[in-house]
Amino acid sequence: MSGMESERPVLDLIIPALTDAGYEVYTHPSRQLLPSFMGDYVPDAIALGKPKNLAIEIVRDGTRSGSRERVADRFLGVTDWELRIYYARSGGGVPAIDGVTPDIIDRTITKVEALIAAGQMEAALLLGWSTFEAIGRALIPNRLSHSQSPARLIEQLAGEGIVTPDEADRLRPIANLRNAVAHGALQRDLDRTALEDFVATLKLVLHENQPVGAGA
Structure with a gap:
């Protein structure tokens, strides 16, 4: 749902923490990896693990709140999945780490x-x-x-x-x-x-x- 140029720095920041916690992370997952309750919704990434699988959505400034609410509604009553929303500032992002000689x-x-x-x-x-x-x-x-x-x-x-x-x-x-x-x-x-x-x-x-x- 968000542009790749905005979401990549955010994913680069959160993926290491998720993998350290034991999750298996897939960015831009295929529909075959998604449960049926998600319907036509494809998250920016999923993290498979315990205690719950995670659907990760990167939201840019200016994204309509109504669309986020419709996505959140899909997760109501689902016990083994959780929707996590992260916000990416337009024109910004996580700075790269400088290389050394x-x-x-x-x-x-x-x-x-x-x-x-x-x-x-x-x-x-x-x-x-x-x-x-x-x-x-x-x-x-x-x-x-x-x-x-x-x-x-x-x-x-x-x-x-x-x-x-x-x-x-x-x-x-x-x-x-x-x-x-x-x-x-x-x-x-x-x-x-x-x-x-x-x-x-x-x-x-x-x-x-x-x-x-x-x-x-």
Whole structure:
């Protein structure tokens, strides 16, 4: 219902939080994925999971309230679906995250190594994952210009062949630990060897690929 140029920044903002919460998100879903009660209504995205499936509607300034009310009426009495409406300002949106140079990434990896050596495993994990996202943004900025959930970051890099299937398998447990620590699980046992392997993967991914704009 809303223009793609308005909805994309909003979706880029909310999708990482939904995937972190365990939802499977589909943007511009096909009708085969939609329940019959929605009729001819197609939401901008759906998120399948618990406690309820979500229909996501991005509303621009000036959208008539009557049309929103008619959509909301379809969800009355439906117990396993919820309509969530997000508002996008006309002419605005969520700003993209600036990319950084390989030199900055290299220096940050050195900081991660220093944190590991000092036994600051939680800080090393969080800074390391931030560095991994920065590497991804440097390599495929057109897809990763906004914040990414760890799962989507791995998926995008694996889909481009930037990380191998084996590397992706090793990264997923690190991603789960990152999510836990970032959301307050401060007593997780963080294995030093696993973090050192993660740092080695960061270096490999950065130096075996050519960041966009880095020159020949």
